Amino acid sequence: MSMGSEFTHLDEAGAARMVDVSAKNVSARSATATGFVRLSPHCVALLRAGDIPKGDALSVARIAGIMGAKRTPDLVPLCHPIALHGVKVDLSVEDGGVAIVATTRTADRTGVEMEALTSVAAAALALIDMVKAVDPAAVITDVRVEEKLGGKTGAWRRSDEERA
Numbered sequence: 389m390s391m392g393s394e395f396t397h398l399d400e401a402g403a404a405r406m407v408d409v410s411a412k413n414v415s416a417r418s419a420t421a422t423g424f425v426r427l428s429p430h431c432v433a434l435l436r437a438g439d440i441p442k443g444d445a446l447s448v449a450r451i452a453g454i455m456g457a458k459r460t461p462d463l464v465p466l467c468h469p470i471a472l473h474g475v476k477v478d479l480s481v482e483d484g485g486v487a488i489v490a491t492t493r494t495a496d497r498t499g500v501e502m503e504a505l506t507s508v509a510a511a512a513l514a515l516i517d518m519v520k521a522v523d524p525a526a527v528i529t530d531v532r533v534e535e536k537l538g539g540k541t542g543a544w545r546r547s548d549e550e551r552a
Contacts, residue, residue, distance in 0.1 A: 397466050404465075404466060405466075406466050406468065407466075407468075407498075409468060409497040409498045410497070412497040412498065412539075412540070413497070413540075414495055414496060414497055415495065415496075415538050415539055416493070416494075416495050416537075416538050417493070417494050417495070417496065417498075417499050417500055417536070417537065417538030417539050418491060418492065418493045418494075418500060418535075418536070418537045418538060419491070419492050419499060419500045419501040419503070419504040419533060419535065419536040419537075420489065420490065420491045420492075420504060420533070420534045420535045420536075421489075421490050421501070421504035421505045421507065421508045421531065421532060421533050421534060422487065422488060422489050422490075422508060422530065422531070422532060422534050423487075423488045423508040423509065423511075423512050423528060423529065423530055423531035423532070424484075424485055424486070424487050424488065424528075424529045424530050425485045425486045425488070425512050425515050425516060425526055425527070425528055425529075426484055426485040426526065426527040426529055427484070427485040427486065427519065427523050427526050428522075428523045428525065428526075429483075430522065430523070431519050431522050431523035431526070432481060432482075432483065432484070432485065434519075434522055435481050435486070435519070436481055440518055440519055440522065441521060441522065442517075442518045442519075442521065443518070445515055445518035445519055446479045446481075446486070446515070448514050448515075448517075448518050449477075449479055449486075449488070449511040449512070449514045449515040449518065450477045450479060450511065451514075452510045452511050452513070452514030453475070453477035453488070453490055453507040453508065453510050453511030453514075454475045454477055454507065455510065456506045456507050456509065456510025456511065457472060457475045457490065457492050457500075457503040457504070457506055457507035457510075458472060458475070458503075459506070459510075460502050460503045460506040463506060464502050464506065467502045468497075468498050470494050470496040470497075470498060470500065470503070471494060471495075471496060472492060472493070472494055472500070472503060473493050473494050473495060474491070474492070474493035474494075475490065475491070475492050475493075475503070475507060476490070476491045477489070477490045477507055477511055478490075479511065479515070485526075486515055488508050488511050488512055488515075489508075489534075490504045490505075490507035490508045490511065491504065492504045492507060498539075499536055499538070499539055500536075501533050501536050504533065505531060505532075505533060508531050509528070509531055512528040512531070513528070516528065532546070533546070534546050
């Protein structure tokens with residue numbers, strides 16, 4: 389296996405390393421990630437009524453998503469600590485569970501895709517923690533980047549075929 393430039397997190401000896409981004413230009417960057425928490429119909433009804441026994445599950449999940457984005461370099465070993473300039477977490481209750489959308493923004497030398505993904509994952513985990521007494525079978529699914537903007541590679545959006 390070649391360890392050429394396509395493996396930027398490996399040094400010449402194949403050891404893991406943090407990529408040096410100091411020579412890259414600062415630019416506005418954003419990323420959007422999504423995920424879904426599958427829930428029972430009973431749990432969905434409780435969420436819609438605001439009757440989850442532990443409290444406001446959606447607010448707790450939203451705050452967890454924001455905090456997760458901010459703590460990404462503590463959780464993902466080779467991720468650069470960057471200054472986040474915005475984190476937006478939206479949760480919507482649907483018939484099958486809760487859809488999560490997180491958008492992260494920065495003006496920095498590296499992207500914010502990992503922060504968006506971590507935001508979704510943290511929000512989903514917090515939601516499960518809030519509802520596990522009424523739905524111990526809750527499942528996190530489809531955590532993925534949908535879009536990223538900025539940086540050297542510019543814009544990328546998941547195609548409709550990739551969303552299926």
